[in-house]
Amino acid sequence: MADNFNDFFDENTHWVEGNANPPGGSLEPPQPPKSRKEMRKRREKRKxxxxMVIIAVIVVIALMVCGGYFGVKKLKSIRDSQSQTTAVIADYPGPGDGDVQFTVEEGQGADVIAKxxxxxxxxxxxxxxTSVVMANDAKLYPGTFSLKKHMAASDVLAILSDSSNASGFLDVKSGERVADVLDAAAxxxxxxxxxxxTIVNGGGSGIxxxxxxxxxxGWxxxxxxxxxxxxxxxxILKAMVDKRIAKLDELGxxxxxDRERVMIIASIAEAEVNKSDYYAKVTRVIENRLDQGMALGMDSTVAYGNNVKSAEVTTAMTQDASxxxxxxxxxxxxxxxxxxPGxxxxxAALNPEPGDWLYFCTVNLNTGETKFAATADEHNQNVAELRQWQAANGQ
Known part of the structure; x- marks a missing residue:
């Protein structure tokens, strides 16, 4: 039996009204009814x-739903990105209000400081x-700084990148003497x-x-x-000495x-020239002079013994054997x-530059240009150049 009688009759019954002829003029015999097998095949194809239509509709609906989901997600991502961009450039116009004491600890980076x-x-x-720090390639100093709330980031950077604005932190510099460090520490x-x-004059026992x-x-x-x-x-003294010992160990x-000898030579090089490019040449001059039994003849050592600057050394000081x-x-x-020494x-004291130099002379006191010589004659020419520079510059 057919599953759907309406389908069966619609597809297999041919109606003839009265004796009317078809438009062609001749009456053709009716088509024989289709077999049950053919009807089943047609029904299966229809199903x-x-x-397929239902599946296609479901797929289209699914694509629309997915498209809507991912579209909303993309829009949310764009919105979040725009929000983050706004946060990046969010800044107060300044100058700020109130007073805030802000401390930067030794070793803290720009990210931590910014937070x-x-x-x-x-x-x-x-x-x-952090953006203005990177844009200016600025160095941030440790210490306690006087700031305000609601400051422009650039104004904060101007203060934190100037060590003279820091309080509470002792900044020990290469080439400084103990007396200067102690003044600042106190x-x-x-x-x-x-x-x-009391501790320094007592020999620093235990430190x-x-x-x-x-x-x-030097320590x-x-x-x-x-x-x-x-x-x-x-x-305070122990912190500085312990850090020095750790650094000397690190440098090998x-x-x-031998360690004290290295420190003495390094300290002379630090005091004699102001460019790191010259350190290893100065330490070579020192070693060469020591090897030949020559006096070092360094103004920097004479100045230290007299508690003056090298530029203040007099002829009388260089002649004082006491x-x-x-x-x-x-x-x-x-x-x-x-x-x-730094x-x-x-x-440079550990690895002097190879050379036969026995003399050096800074020929330009503004730039620090220094010339090295292996002979006295060559050295005298360099000294003459220095004298010309001094005369031209009123020194």
Missing amino acids: QRHT NLFKQKIIKSAAAF RLSGIDRSEFD LPAEAAGSFE FEPGSYNVQSMTSASD VPSGS NPYNTYQIAGLPPTPISN DNAIS
């Missing part, structure tokens, strides 16, 4: 077409600060200078290594120290008396370093 500035409502967004920490002097022979000169590592957080002069400086640091009158190295000078 397949219906199924802390944002937390204290000093800047409007961390990204605004001022910044609020600890009386006499407490530092200095044995090879320092009781002298702190303060350049860098920044949060002296306001330290409670005693001993703590030999221990014992000064143990007078390397014009006393052969060999001075008894201690004469300043706190990494470059220490490395």
